Amino acid sequence: MARAQVPLLNERSASGRIGAMPPVSDVPDLPLETILPAAQLRGEPLDLPEVSEPDLVRHYTQLSHRNYAIDLGFYPLGSCTMKYNPKLNEDAARLPGFARLHPYAPEAVTQGALRLLVDLEAMLAEITGMEHVTFQPAAGAQGELTALMLIRAYFAERGERRTRVIVPDSAHGTNPASAAMCGFEVAEVRSDARGNIDVDALRAAADDRLAALMLTNPNTLGLFEERITEIEEIIHGCGAQLYLDGANFNAILGVTRPGDQGFDVMHMNLHKTFSTPHGGGGPGAGPVAVKGHLAPYLPVPVVVRDGDRCRLEYDRPKTIGKIRSFYGNFGVLVRAYAYIRSYGPLLRQVAEAAVLNANYLLALLRPAFDLPYDRPCKHEFVLAGTRQKRETGATTKDIAKRLLDYGFHAPTVYFPLIVEEAMLIEPTETETRAAIEAFAQALLAVAEECRTNTELVRTAPHTTVVTRLDEVTAARHPDLRWASGTARSG
Amino acid sequence: MNPWTPHKYIPLTDADRRDMLRAVGAATIEDLFTDVPRSVRLLRALALPPVPSDADLLRELRGLSERNGDADRYACFLGAGAYDHFIPSVVWHLAGRSEFYTAYTPYQAEIMQGELQATYEYQSLLCALTGMDVANASMYDGASATAEAAVMARDLTRRDEVVVSSAVHPEYRQVIRTYTRHLGMVVRDLPHQGGVTPAALARDLLSERTAALIIQQPNFLGGLEEMGALAEVAHAVGALLVVAAADPVAYALLKPPGEWGADIVAGEGQPLGNHLNFGGPYLGMLATRQAFVRRMPGRLVGQTVDTQGRRGFVLTLQTREQHIRRERATSNICTNEALNALAAAIYMAALGRGGLRQVAEVCARKAHYARQRLAQVPGFRPAFEGPTFHEFVLRCPRSPEEINQRLLDAGMIGGLALGRFYPDLRDGWLLCVTENRTREEIDRLAQTLEAMR
Numbered sequence: 046m047a048r049a050q051v052p053l054l055n056e057r058s059a060s061g062r063i064g065a066m067p068p069v070s071d072v073p074d075l076p077l078e079t080i081l082p083a084a085q086l087r088g089e090p091l092d093l094p095e096v097s098e099p100d101l102v103r104h105y106t107q108l109s110h111r112n113y114a115i116d117l118g119f120y121p122l123g124s125c126t127m128k129y130n131p132k133l134n135e136d137a138a139r140l141p142g143f144a145r146l147h148p149y150a151p152e153a154v155t156q157g158a159l160r161l162l163v164d165l166e167a168m169l170a171e172i173t174g175m176e177h178v179t180f181q182p183a184a185g186a187q188g189e190l191t192a193l194m195l196i197r198a199y200f201a202e203r204g205e206r207r208t209r210v211i212v213p214d215s216a217h218g219t220n221p222a223s224a225a226m227c228g229f230e231v232a233e234v235r236s237d238a239r240g241n242i243d244v245d246a247l248r249a250a251a252d253d254r255l256a257a258l259m260l261t262n263p264n265t266l267g268l269f270e271e272r273i274t275e276i277e278e279i280i281h282g283c284g285a286q287l288y289l290d291g292a293n294f295n296a297i298l299g300v301t302r303p304g305d306q307g308f309d310v311m312h313m314n315l316h317k318t319f320s321t322p323h324g325g326g327g328p329g330a331g332p333v334a335v336k337g338h339l340a341p342y343l344p345v346p347v348v349v350r351d352g353d354r355c356r357l358e359y360d361r362p363k364t365i366g367k368i369r370s371f372y373g374n375f376g377v378l379v380r381a382y383a384y385i386r387s388y389g390p391l392l393r394q395v396a397e398a399a400v401l402n403a404n405y406l407l408a409l410l411r412p413a414f415d416l417p418y419d420r421p422c423k424h425e426f427v428l429a430g431t432r433q434k435r436e437t438g439a440t441t442k443d444i445a446k447r448l449l450d451y452g453f454h455a456p457t458v459y460f461p462l463i464v465e466e467a468m469l470i471e472p473t474e475t476e477t478r479a480a481i482e483a484f485a486q487a488l489l490a491v492a493e494e495c496r497t498n499t500e501l502v503r504t505a506p507h508t509t510v511v512t513r514l515d516e517v518t519a520a521r522h523p524d525l526r527w528a529s530g531t532a533r534s535g
Numbered sequence: 536m537n538p539w540t541p542h543k544y545i546p547l548t549d550a551d552r553r554d555m556l557r558a559v560g561a562a563t564i565e566d567l568f569t570d571v572p573r574s575v576r577l578l579r580a581l582a583l584p585p586v587p588s589d590a591d592l593l594r595e596l597r598g599l600s601e602r603n604g605d606a607d608r609y610a611c612f613l614g615a616g617a618y619d620h621f622i623p624s625v626v627w628h629l630a631g632r633s634e635f636y637t638a639y640t641p642y643q644a645e646i647m648q649g650e651l652q653a654t655y656e657y658q659s660l661l662c663a664l665t666g667m668d669v670a671n672a673s674m675y676d677g678a679s680a681t682a683e684a685a686v687m688a689r690d691l692t693r694r695d696e697v698v699v700s701s702a703v704h705p706e707y708r709q710v711i712r713t714y715t716r717h718l719g720m721v722v723r724d725l726p727h728q729g730g731v732t733p734a735a736l737a738r739d740l741l742s743e744r745t746a747a748l749i750i751q752q753p754n755f756l757g758g759l760e761e762m763g764a765l766a767e768v769a770h771a772v773g774a775l776l777v778v779a780a781a782d783p784v785a786y787a788l789l790k791p792p793g794e795w796g797a798d799i800v801a802g803e804g805q806p807l808g809n810h811l812n813f814g815g816p817y818l819g820m821l822a823t824r825q826a827f828v829r830r831m832p833g834r835l836v837g838q839t840v841d842t843q844g845r846r847g848f849v850l851t852l853q854t855r856e857q858h859i860r861r862e863r864a865t866s867n868i869c870t871n872e873a874l875n876a877l878a879a880a881i882y883m884a885a886l887g888r889g890g891l892r893q894v895a896e897v898c899a900r901k902a903h904y905a906r907q908r909l910a911q912v913p914g915f916r917p918a919f920e921g922p923t924f925h926e927f928v929l930r931c932p933r934s935p936e937e938i939n940q941r942l943l944d945a946g947m948i949g950g951l952a953l954g955r956f957y958p959d960l961r962d963g964w965l966l967c968v969t970e971n972r973t974r975e976e977i978d979r980l981a982q983t984l985e986a987m988r
Contacts, residue, residue, distance in 0.1 A: 050846060064886065066888070066896055079763050081924075096885075105881060109629075109634035115637035118635040142603040144812055146604070146812070149949070194716075222860075226686075271570045326834065367706055369679050370815075375812050513842050523658055523849070525836070526658050526668075
């Protein structure tokens, strides 16, 4: 990684530079005031930096050298499924017929795009065991919100007033946040000693006020809900809906289908399970798959196929409306389509390799760390840094920071919330055995350093372009932009 | 042990698999799935099409893409929330670096300084363009960003009604309704008059119960709003002014919302260096006043120092967010549109102060020319009187849908037929002319309309 600091863009600016040759007007030159009223015009000049194209290329290339990424190395960020992002899929999404297609272009010239959506829906329906899919949600959290709105609409039509949603205490934070945005009261149900939802507590909480259980399966501990059939009976027995947070779908592709487990509705994270790039934070896509009884409420439009013609259907009287403009993150959907096509029935091997890699890594690491739930895991597992903290004072945060010195991204830390000093580790199926072993060696070496050189761990990282950053001051005195006027003065 | 079919994305060999299974104490892969009850197992292969070669898969995708009429092959006069601006090559050469696009949210700041600094720069650039104090690291798109702005206004004012101009993008208005429906909020429509939001009517509709007046500038019908008057109307009753932007490029030329007194700017950043992509991924923008920062949804990057006093960047003010505050968070948003924000930053920096203004000015000049030229075609006339930026509505002598069909044969994609959103504008046709349209294309559009009988 580049050691030197990279100046901010405004610090690279000098009056008179430009990084792109701007357009030239080819229509008659009228005084601007005859086109636009003076009162509407910007008074102050636009305060953007002025940099040449070579400057700009160096700037962002240097910044890119200060970034960790899947293409650089192992990225075991649990719950995020940081698998390899195929290059063919990038080429596909950049084809002009997709990238340069306007969303309101007449249907006669969007048939290729619509057909891709129809076929992707059919493939996802087969993979999930569900019946219909909406592609509108832009990310997993928006998929959760959409799914809960479908459930609300379903009960509203049936005249049932159900105001509560249950989430397990191991759930992603987005689950309760989405429930609140959908106007539900959130009830938390604890996990049992095996790391699954406490079925007795669930049974006690399931009543006629319950709208849905939001379940992640495998859950955020990387454990399959062994009593899924009982859970399904409890939820449907009280008339509620069973919702799957599909964040961890990678573990069960082709092995078991959510529809067959009894889920009524689920969201998928295409940027996790289906390999679309995470983009440094996004874009993702969070399509929602439903059983038939929820289909009337799906956001509009839905894509339908009549023989050889595909069309967007808006006339859906029971729809919840729109959750996002247009049809969702289409460019992400193209990549997911390419990914699924590239595996076909072999998708099951993805789950098998992901689960094998996770169990292998767990076997390598278990001697050195506490393992709160000692079971075969699915695609990820949780270790606890409790032993290290108790014996040496080094916390999970310290261990994570020290791992950076070894050239690895750290696991997800302090999540799920129910495990003290948690490290959530997900290797994915796209890693070599050697990469997994190298990571294990590094983490074991850090565990050893906790005992032999605690200070080294507690002050890590040491080899990165910056050392630990002052987060307290950042939050107390937020500096969220460069000072205005500084780009101009450069 | 059944052999796996070799696959390019899975590096484990059969030998690896054998050794690793032994190491974990399992005889077969199946042993790792014993926790999945047999009754819910899929006991057959997924019924998916067989695996193609790479060449065949790309051929299939190219075939699908070529059935689409893209803006390279057709002269595209559509805007309406998605804009065909020229994207300099440098933008996606840089945003397309895999150090950026194969990373995720910068949770480990020390090894993610590139993403964090780039986001801080994006926040700074967007503030400069909109005239606001702070911008977040991105939302999903213009519609959901505007809906989140409505919810944010409710939280800030503790009032539960928003008044939304009908000159705001109809899909944004639909998403506002979807987002607010279950929060006990009331959405009231403020009908446009003559293509702009009438301040006098707004004054009648707004009250002490109003959290926000939501308008769009330039508005969906192409018109420029009476920003000063509308800001005054909102503030007079203690409501916030939320300005949705469908094309922020306009603010390089027009007075930005911040200077008019906007409290929140929400909208669509796609026009800043992002492709049309058949509607997504796009870039939700959200910017506000300094005083409101702790009620913002979404991620924020702040500047700070490391233990040695060196400048560095971190995710900050995270106690607003779902992973900490759960059901009491300002929003459920987690994954955002970081890569699109990166592209927007590169785009703004590439064009810079003078270049972006030039883009906006050329749009305005060409659109003005087109409006004048098309108004000379018999039967066509501008629907509204007022000034416009790069979009305008024409009333047509025949159905705009039919016109659009016939334009396809001439290699052109016409404007948006407004009847689907505005029943009283069934003959209304919303056209957009960006800098990418040439005078020749505009003249050809006029001549083709003249020749239509």
